[in-house]
Amino acid sequence: MKRESKSGAWMVLLGAAALLVLVTALENTLNPTSNIMLFMALQKGAVYALVAVSMNLLNGFTGLFSLGQAGFMLLGAYTYAILTMPVENREAVYYIYNGCAVNFSLPELLGGGPVGLVLGVVIALILGGCAAAAVAWLIGLPVLRLKSDYLAIATLGFGEIIRAIFQWDKLGPVTNGANALKSFPTFSSFNIPGGLRLSTFMAFLLAGICIAVIVLLINSTYGRAFKAIRDDEVAAEAMGIHLAKHKRLAFCISSFFAGVGGGMFVMFANQAQAKTFTTAMTYEILLIVVIGGIGSVSGSCIAAFLYVAASEWWLRFLDTEIILSNGFKVPFLRTGFRMVVFSIIIMIVVLFFRRGIMGDKELPDLLRPRRKEGAGK
Amino acid sequence: MQYAISILLSGISLGGQYALIAIGYTMVYGILRLINFAHGDVFMVAGLMMVYLSAALPLGLALPLVLLLTVLLGFLIERAAYKPLRTAPRMSVMISAIGVSYLLQNLATYATGGLPQMYPEIPGLSATVTIAGTSVKWATVVTPFLVVALVIALTQLINHTKTGMAMRAVAKDFETAQLIGIRLNAVISVTFVIGSFLAGIGSMLYFTNYQSVVPLSGALPGLRAFVAAVFGGIGSVPGAVVGAFIIGLSESVIKGSNWSVFSDAFTFALLIVILVVKPTGLFGEKVTDKV
Numbered sequence: 281m282k283r284e285s286k287s288g289a290w291m292v293l294l295g296a297a298a299l300l301v302l303v304t305a306l307e308n309t310l311n312p313t314s315n316i317m318l319f320m321a322l323q324k325g326a327v328y329a330l331v332a333v334s335m336n337l338l339n340g341f342t343g344l345f346s347l348g349q350a351g352f353m354l355l356g357a358y359t360y361a362i363l364t365m366p367v368e369n370r371e372a373v374y375y376i377y378n379g380c381a382v383n384f385s386l387p388e389l390l391g392g393g394p395v396g397l398v399l400g401v402v403i404a405l406i407l408g409g410c411a412a413a414a415v416a417w418l419i420g421l422p423v424l425r426l427k428s429d430y431l432a433i434a435t436l437g438f439g440e441i442i443r444a445i446f447q448w449d450k451l452g453p454v455t456n457g458a459n460a461l462k463s464f465p466t467f468s469s470f471n472i473p474g475g476l477r478l479s480t481f482m483a484f485l486l487a488g489i490c491i492a493v494i495v496l497l498i499n500s501t502y503g504r505a506f507k508a509i510r511d512d513e514v515a516a517e518a519m520g521i522h523l524a525k526h527k528r529l530a531f532c533i534s535s536f537f538a539g540v541g542g543g544m545f546v547m548f549a550n551q552a553q554a555k556t557f558t559t560a561m562t563y564e565i566l567l568i569v570v571i572g573g574i575g576s577v578s579g580s581c582i583a584a585f586l587y588v589a590a591s592e593w594w595l596r597f598l599d600t601e602i603i604l605s606n607g608f609k610v611p612f613l614r615t616g617f618r619m620v621v622f623s624i625i626i627m628i629v630v631l632f633f634r635r636g637i638m639g640d641k642e643l644p645d646l647l648r649p650r651r652k653e654g655a656g657k
Numbered sequence: 658m659q660y661a662i663s664i665l666l667s668g669i670s671l672g673g674q675y676a677l678i679a680i681g682y683t684m685v686y687g688i689l690r691l692i693n694f695a696h697g698d699v700f701m702v703a704g705l706m707m708v709y710l711s712a713a714l715p716l717g718l719a720l721p722l723v724l725l726l727t728v729l730l731g732f733l734i735e736r737a738a739y740k741p742l743r744t745a746p747r748m749s750v751m752i753s754a755i756g757v758s759y760l761l762q763n764l765a766t767y768a769t770g771g772l773p774q775m776y777p778e779i780p781g782l783s784a785t786v787t788i789a790g791t792s793v794k795w796a797t798v799v800t801p802f803l804v805v806a807l808v809i810a811l812t813q814l815i816n817h818t819k820t821g822m823a824m825r826a827v828a829k830d831f832e833t834a835q836l837i838g839i840r841l842n843a844v845i846s847v848t849f850v851i852g853s854f855l856a857g858i859g860s861m862l863y864f865t866n867y868q869s870v871v872p873l874s875g876a877l878p879g880l881r882a883f884v885a886a887v888f889g890g891i892g893s894v895p896g897a898v899v900g901a902f903i904i905g906l907s908e909s910v911i912k913g914s915n916w917s918v919f920s921d922a923f924t925f926a927l928l929i930v931i932l933v934v935k936p937t938g939l940f941g942e943k944v945t946d947k948v
Contacts, residue, residue: 430936
């Protein structure tokens with residue numbers, strides 16, 4: 281048994297490394313302007329994969345139905361943006377508030393240059409995650425006592441409260457009020473001018489490391505405790521699992537990675553604005569988790585890429601009118617039709633493929649030859 | 658003084674409109690234990706249908722037709738999206754509700770092209786009247802009375818008719834109700850029909866006051882109404898109404914002060930406080946979990 285899980289781990293590691301190499305190769309061989317949709321889908325997909333896995337940790341593995349993900353992403357996003365924005369840009373971005381109250385930038389503090397950039401970005405992302413985790417700890421004190429639907433609606437409420445606070449103009453010198461934060465390092469800052477293009481590689485690397493940490497956690501004793509809580513709270517408590525402690529831990533860790541994901545999201549989007557982190561975003565991520573299979577990390581990752589690619593790229597043609605060569609105008613096609621088709625697809629998945637793409641299995645489980653009944657005992 | 662009265666009036670009318678939506682949430686939750694996230698969007702679609710139908714038909718015909726179509730929409734949503742999941746875990750049904758809400762919003766964006774639609778004037782409701790020096794629309798004045806009348810009618814229905822008795826039985830115990838011969842699907846359909854009907858009326862009153870309908874205009878009123886339902890004790894109709902008036906009034910007061918950014922934040926803070934202090938809401942019944 282031990283040996284098998286070890287070989288599985290090697291397989292996953294090799295697969296991840298191959299994926300990274302493939303992405304870098306793609307990025308440096310294909311023309312970045314004509315394939316912009318591909319790289320956009322890949323980057324956004326990587327970010328969403330991380331956030332979806334973090335939500336899956338909570339909803340799928342611990343059985344806590346939380347809808348506050350967008351709020352935690354917002355915390356991470358703003359922390360990242362404020363900490364990494366170059367000082368000389370601050371005057372222009374915060375022009376309404378006559379400059380920013382925070383007058384340092386991590387990449388510059390760390391000496392600037394490529395090393396400072398990488399270190400600064402990583403530290404800012406981690407701090408963003410910590411900010412989200414700290415708030416999650418505070419929120420968790422009252423909220424984690426609630427059950428299922430009530431927990432969902434309370435966390436949803438907290439997401440909205442966080443958004444309102446960040447849009448408050450009294451905090452303008454820090455958060456720039458309802459206006460967007462711009463000109464901080466993004467994924468494309470990692471493209472070496474005249475050399476390797478590393479923007480998509482960076483997105484995959486960061487998301488991959490975070491997801492790997494989550495997977496390790498899920499396979500640890502803590503992860504087993506989380507699953508026990510999901511399956512039966514009362515039985516778990518009777519087995520000596522400290523319910524409150526483990527729930528809080530799962531909530532904070534999930535929020536930490538949501539915060540990191542939020543930071544990566546603004547790296548992808550090039551700007552941070554509170555109004556993008558709405559409940560609709562949480563729903564999007566929840567749908568990804570469901571499509572991938574609740575309780576499957578690899579399912580969430582696959583679903584994130586499929587979701588992003590389908591909604592932003594593959595179905596894009598539905599938004600423009602097509603007139604065939606014989607003058608026949610294809611009916612229905614106009615702005616907005618893409619999302620209608622897309623939501624119908626989602627409804628079909630939710631209604632008829634209830635277990636999602638992977639169910640609660642992982643990718644290596646499918647590759648491994650099926651053992652005979654009882655052989656594992 | 659004048660200002661205070663205008664805030665009070667708008668708060669009461671807002672509360673009444675939320676109450677009409679909240680009843681739909683609370684009844685569905687009482688029976689199916691499902692947060693019907695699509696309910697706010699049904700409310701929005703009712704507003705949009707009014708915009709389109711009143712442009713094509715005389716108002717006397719459009720009004721009842723809108724109510725009829727809204728009811729039909731609610732019924733169809735239940736049959737198509739929730740009934741197939743009757744035996745599935747509760748989370749799947751909730752996700753299906755989120756999916757329906759997403760679909761309705763996207764359909765509305767497609768139909769309107771994303772542009773705000775002007776709500777038609779309804780004679781009688783859109784006219785203004787002056788009360789204690791503040792001029793308000795009739796819709797504002799009519800709302801609380803209409804709500805009270807409808808709620809009395811609804812409680813009569815729930816407490817004194819056979820259908821109402823069946824609804825209470827199903828809310829109490831799903832399986833036993835089925836065993837004693839209650840037609841589950843019929844009861845659930847009636848619940849959705851009533852909820853959608855009230856949401857349709859609510860949308861007429863709400864949009865007469867706010868005038869423009871956008872695809873997202875159902876989302877926030879829907880959430881606030883749900884908060885109201887939880888606040889009053891989910892599953893209880895009078896609780897939902899009381900909760901809705903409290904939420905409506907506090908929103909109106911905060912919108913009128915310097916803290917208007919925090920109106921929704923306050924609503925949710927209120928929700929969290931009540932959930933922590935009294936998880937079953939003001940009028941909710943205590944439930945004990947069996948192991």
